[in-house]
Amino acid sequence: MGPKPNARILRDISAREMVKQNEVARRAYLYVARNQALPPQVRYQAQLQLNNFHIRTRPSCVRNRCTESGKGRGIINEFGLSRFQFRLKALAGELPGVKKASW
Structure with missing residues (x-):
């Protein structure tokens, strides 16, 4: 057995799991928020939903x-x-x- 995982490793593992769990929903909201053919109100609501996601659901937080x-x-x-x-x-x-x- 290797050494006990430290806090950085555990944080990285949890971030990867959260990104994987929320990837489909985030991509759907991103598509709606960036789609110029949709009405502004719908795009605005999609952007608000994106902002309500936890910070660790962003793929850029995975290192x-x-x-x-x-x-x-x-x-x-x-x-x-x-x-x-x-x-x-x-x-x-x-x-x-x-x-x-x-x-």
């Missing part, structure tokens, strides 16, 4: 974070790990398909 340490920089997307954690796991042989180069 790449290391799943082990919670760092937000130097993330290798394929593995979801920071550079240092990737190096540690690769040297320990814990990542499938990753071998040390032999030049």
